[in-house]
Amino acid sequence: xxxxxxxxxxxxxxxxxxxxxxxxxxxxxxxxxxxxxxxxxxxxxxxxxxxxxxxxxxxxxxxxxxxxxxxxxxxxxxxxxxxxxxxxxxxxxxxxxxxxxxxxxxxxxxxxxxxxxxxxxxxxxxxxxxxxxxxxxxxxxxxxxxxxxxxxxxxxxxxxxxxxxxxxxxxxxxxxxxxxxxxxxxxxxxxxxxxxxxxxxxxxxxxxxxxxxxxxxxxxxxxxxxxxxxxxxxxxxxxxxxxxxxxxxxxxxxxxxxxxxxxxxxxxxxxxxxxxxxxxxxxxxxxxxxxxxxxxxxxxxxxxxxxxxxxxxxxxxxxxxxxxxxxxxxxxxxxxxxxxxxxxxxxxxx
Amino acid sequence: xxxxxxxxxxxxxxxxxxxxxxxxxxxxxxxxxxxxxxxxxxxxxxxxxxxxxxxxxxxxxxxxxxxxxxxxxxxxxxxxxxxxxxxxxxxxxxxxxxxxxxxxxxxxxxxxxxxxxxxxxxxxxxxxxxxxxxxxxxxxxxxxxxxxxxxxxxxxxxxxxxxxxxxxxxxxxxxxxxxxxxxxxxxxxxxxxxxxxxxxxxxxxxxxxxxxxxxxxxxxxxxxxxxxxxxxxxxxxxxxxxxxxxxxxxxxxxxxxxxxxxxxxxxxxxxxxxxx
Ligand SMILES: Nc1ncnc2c1ncn2[C@@H]1O[C@H](COP(=O)(O)OP(=O)(O)OP(=O)(O)O)[C@@H](O)[C@H]1O
Ligand SMILES: [Mg+2]
Numbered sequence: 001x002x003x004x005x006x007x008x009x010x011x012x013x014x015x016x017x018x019x020x021x022x023x024x025x026x027x028x029x030x031x032x033x034x035x036x037x038x039x040x041x042x043x044x045x046x047x048x049x050x051x052x053x054x055x056x057x058x059x060x061x062x063x064x065x066x067x068x069x070x071x072x073x074x075x076x077x078x079x080x081x082x083x084x085x086x087x088x089x090x091x092x093x094x095x096x097x098x099x100x101x102x103x104x105x106x107x108x109x110x111x112x113x114x115x116x117x118x119x120x121x122x123x124x125x126x127x128x129x130x131x132x133x134x135x136x137x138x139x140x141x142x143x144x145x146x147x148x149x150x151x152x153x154x155x156x157x158x159x160x161x162x163x164x165x166x167x168x169x170x171x172x173x174x175x176x177x178x179x180x181x182x183x184x185x186x187x188x189x190x191x192x193x194x195x196x197x198x199x200x201x202x203x204x205x206x207x208x209x210x211x212x213x214x215x216x217x218x219x220x221x222x223x224x225x226x227x228x229x230x231x232x233x234x235x236x237x238x239x240x241x242x243x244x245x246x247x248x249x250x251x252x253x254x255x256x257x258x259x260x261x262x263x264x265x266x267x268x269x270x271x272x273x274x275x276x277x278x279x280x281x282x283x284x285x286x287x288x289x290x291x292x293x294x295x296x297x298x299x300x301x302x303x304x305x306x307x308x309x310x311x312x313x314x315x316x317x318x319x320x321x322x323x324x325x326x327x328x329x330x331x332x333x334x335x336x337x338x339x340x341x342x343x344x345x346x347x348x349x350x
Numbered sequence: 351x352x353x354x355x356x357x358x359x360x361x362x363x364x365x366x367x368x369x370x371x372x373x374x375x376x377x378x379x380x381x382x383x384x385x386x387x388x389x390x391x392x393x394x395x396x397x398x399x400x401x402x403x404x405x406x407x408x409x410x411x412x413x414x415x416x417x418x419x420x421x422x423x424x425x426x427x428x429x430x431x432x433x434x435x436x437x438x439x440x441x442x443x444x445x446x447x448x449x450x451x452x453x454x455x456x457x458x459x460x461x462x463x464x465x466x467x468x469x470x471x472x473x474x475x476x477x478x479x480x481x482x483x484x485x486x487x488x489x490x491x492x493x494x495x496x497x498x499x500x501x502x503x504x505x506x507x508x509x510x511x512x513x514x515x516x517x518x519x520x521x522x523x524x525x526x527x528x529x530x531x532x533x534x535x536x537x538x539x540x541x542x543x544x545x546x547x548x549x550x551x552x553x554x555x556x557x558x559x560x561x562x563x564x565x566x567x568x569x570x571x572x573x574x575x576x577x578x579x580x581x582x583x584x585x586x587x588x589x590x591x592x593x594x595x596x597x598x599x600x601x602x603x604x605x606x607x608x609x610x611x612x613x614x615x616x617x618x619x620x621x622x623x624x625x626x
Contacts, residue, residue, distance in 0.1 A: 247407075249449040255405055256444065256516070257464050258437030271454045346454060347499040 024336055029081070031328040036080050039321050040073070049093050049315055089322030094314050099322030102307060107326055108197025109179060110296070110303035114288035116200075116223040121230025122281060128231070129238025133246065134265060144235055151232025156225060160298040163221050175218035177300035184214050222299045226292060230284045237280045238273065245269040275346045282338035289334070290327045353523055353555040354402065355379040357416040361397045361579075364409045372397040372410070374579040380523070382553040384546075386566035386587060388601065389576030395559045396445060398576070399525040402557075403440055404432050420522065437464050441521035443529045445559075447508030451500035458496030461515050468519075483514040488540050505532035513541060517548070523555040524548070531561070542569055563602055567591050575601070 039046075047063050048055075055063075064070055068079050083090070089099040132144040168176045175181060179199055180188055188199065192206045199215040245251065246269055254268045293305035300306075304323055311319035343349050361373035373394040378385065387395045401412045404424065417424040419440065424432070444450035452460055458480060465476035477496070484492035487510040500508060509532050516524065526545070530538045546569070548554040560566050566573055567590040575583040575598050583595045593599060 249444060249446065250452040252400075252405055252407070253444050253450045253512075254452070254463075255433075256403060256436055256442045257519075258433050258435070258468065259463065260433065263467070268452055268455070272452070275454065348453065348501050 020336060020339060024332060027332050027335075028329065031325065031332065032081050032084055033077070035321050035325050035328070036077050038324075039317055042317065046317060049317065084325065089325060090318035092311065092316055092319040092322075094311060094316040094319065099319050102319065103304065103323055103326050105197065106302060106304045106307040106323075107330075109301060110289060110292065110305060111330075112198040112200060113219065113223055113226065113292060113295075113301060113303060114285060115198075116219055117226035117230055117288050117292075118281065118285045120223060120227025121234050121284060124227070125231040125234030126238050126277075128235040130242055130265060130270075132235070132239040133242035136243065141239075144239070148232040148236050151228050156229060157294045157298055159228075160222070160225055160295055163225060164298065167221055174221045175214060177298075179215060179218055179302065180211065181214055181218075184211050187211065222292075222295050222301060226288050226295055230288060233284050234277075234280060238277060241273040241276050242269060245272045248272075271345065275342065278338050278341050278345065282334055286331050286334050289330055351381055352379050352418075353381055353420060355416060355418045356402070356414060359398065359401055359412070359414040359417065361394070361401055361406055362411050362413075364411070372579055373401065376574075376576075376579070376581050378574055378581065378584065380555050380557065382549060382555055383572065384549055384556045384558055384570040384587075386570035386573040386590075387557060387559045387576060388561070388563055388566055388573060388590075390601065391561075393576040394579040395576055396527055397579075399442060399527055399557060399559060402523075402525060403436055403442055405436075405442075437468065437521070438519040439521060440523045440525070441516040441519065442525040443513050443516050443527055445527040447500070447503075447512045448505065450512060451508060453500055455499075456496070457498050457500060457503070457511055461496065461511070461518065464519050479518060480514075483518050484511070486517070486544060487511075487514045488537050489514075506534065506537065509533060510537070510541065517544075520552070521554065523557070525557040525559070527559045528561065529558075530565075563590060 046067060047060055047069065050067075051059050051063050068076055071079070087100055089103070091097070092099055092102060095102065128144045128147075132141040135141055164176070167174045178185070188203075188211060192202050192208060192211065195202050195205055200212060200219070203209070203212040203215060242265075246265070251264060251268060254264045259268070290305075292301075292303070293309055295301065296303045296305040297309065304327060308320055308323040308327075311317075311323065356379070357377045359373055359376045360371065363370040363372060376394070376398055387398065389395055397406060397410070400406050401414070402417065402419070402424070404412060406412055412425075414425055419435070422435075424435075427435075451457070458477070461480040461483065462471075462473075462476040465471045465479055466473070469476075471479070480496060481492040484495055489495055489507070489510055495503070495507070495511065500511075503511065509529060513526070513529055524545070529545075530541055533541060545556055545558075549556050558566065558570055567587050570587040573585055573587050573590050574581045575585075575593070575595065577597050582597050583593065585593060590598070591602065593602065
């Protein structure tokens with residue numbers, strides 16, 4: 001009667017890592033494939049979009065060759081993949097700027113907003129869910145449920161407009177649309193080195209606390225709004241996961257040992273709640289990364305959502321596809337991260 | 351020298367399907383001795399044991415005319431005082447280690463938790479005690495087991511970890527719920543002799559819940575036979591195998607006998623009268 005302990009934990013972990021990397025590569029290739037196909041099936045002629053309606057036959061043919069559109073489809077795909085791997089996502093028709101350059105300016109703005117919102121969602125949602133789960137049927141439980149329900153059912157753009165009107169327009173407590181006051185916009189451009197592209201990080205690194213505070217006043221409303229949506233989801237899931245864990249036998253074991261209730265909940269149960277909760281948090285984060293278009297529009301937030309929507313309005317397909325690829329890559333990486341964390345918290349998954 | 355006295359204990363669950371009475375007026379007292387509790391599945395053995403720790407979870411409700419442990423009225427204690435008793439004074443070996451150990455915590459952290467949190471021992475001191483506790487229950491590679499997670503243990507290994515964990519704080523009263531069902535005969539004998547030693551030398555009180563009537567007859571001093579939440583018979587353990595109550599005889603007949611004739615398994619004779 002001996003325990004079947006794994007002989008070498010590293011062998012298993014390496015195999016897991018290899019599999020994860022392989023599936024990562026496969027997913028990215030699939031992502032490029034789908035994006036490529038979308039680019040070919042939309043009824044927008046990429047050549048006409050560039051040269052315009054009144055171009056000559058010769059101009060059209062030349063552009064066609066330059067874009068590689070006279071090649072067989074599979075070769076076009078290989079070129080597309082090759083370019084993408086070298087960081088070439090094409091050139092925006094609207095601005096003539098390389099898509100990657102524009103996207104690497106827009107993406108950090110979205111990332112900053114979504115990250116702050118997720119932090120707010122977790123810091124508020126997890127304790128709220130735990131509170132509700134430990135006192136089911138109590139007043140606190142009902143309040144958490146009601147607040148969560150509102151987060152689910154209220155349209156974000158409506159909440160955003162009301163928030164702007166009230167806190168910016170009437171009360172003047174927060175900064176308005178955009179990432180900084182107009183007065184700071186120029187200063188930021190010239191005086192702060194863009195290390196991460198996220199204003200909070202870059203101004204902090206540069207020691208420009210005046211700008212940092214201003215950026216927070218602009219961030220707080222959209223981030224709070226998205227954080228509220230995230231909190232609604234996270235608190236509801238935390239409540240149900242926690243209820244489930246508190247019904248397990250090992251909880252009684254911890255109490256038999258005389259452990260205080262805070263430890264039973266926040267150590268014994270919480271470690272088990274984390275296993276499914278990590279996936280929930282990652283999903284909510286991904287949703288905010290790709291789905292905050294409306295919020296970005298209302299708050300004039302120069303993020304990826306705004307960039308893609310603006311490009312879509314003028315049939316700027318390279319910009320749309322490039323932006324989509326970046327969103328997809330972020331999604332895949334987030335997935336990988338949540339998978340790694342999952343293995344970290346659940347020994348049975350290793 | 352009574353350690354624990356229980357009078358008219360009742361445990362009921364107010365469920366949507368109606369009131370379930372799991373324990374219906376159980377009384378017993380326990381000295382520094384080995385008290386066995388036997389009975390068919392669902393007869394209320396586990397609920398009786400958990401009531402002593404006041405750890406029946408809602409919607410379960412515990413009522414008792416008296417539940418006195420070492421001079422203290424358990425029903426009247428605050429939750430805070432009750433928590434002080436759990437672990438170092440009263441402990442319970444949980445029935446199924448597969449579900450009763452935290453699946454995402456290392457076995458070692460679970461074993462050392464009381465020593466670290468309550469007794470404030472250093473990591474190395476706690477570890478030394480945990481190793482000794484595992485060795486006492488015949489685990490040969492304690493260092494490896496400390497680093498393992500519960501799902502990496504066999505059933506018998508899990509049971510021994512559970513026993514070691516509950517014995518570490520030296521409780522005065524141990525409630526052991528089917529503690530040796532997954533152990534092979536030699537390890538079982540070893541574990542029983544440890545428990546026996548604690549009762550004899552340290553004066554620990556032991557409530558030994560089991561399905562195995564022959565084991566209880568051999569190991570315990572007295573036995574409660576439970577049926578549908580009631581004690582139908584209380585007798586000296588040595589008299590158990592010759593019990594005359596028809597329910598107890600039924601339980602005995604259900605025991606598989608090595609070398610016995612392989613007739614059809616006798617059904618357990620039940621009579622609503624016994625549960626009155
Ligand atoms: N949460 C609950 N809701 C309703 N009834 C319950 C609940 N928990 C336990 N019971 C009932 O309590 C009764 C006694 O259960 P208990 O676990 O004490 O039995 P047991 O004698 O330990 O059985 P076993 O030998 O299978 O362990 C059972 O009939 C069960 O249906
Ligand atoms: Mg039981």
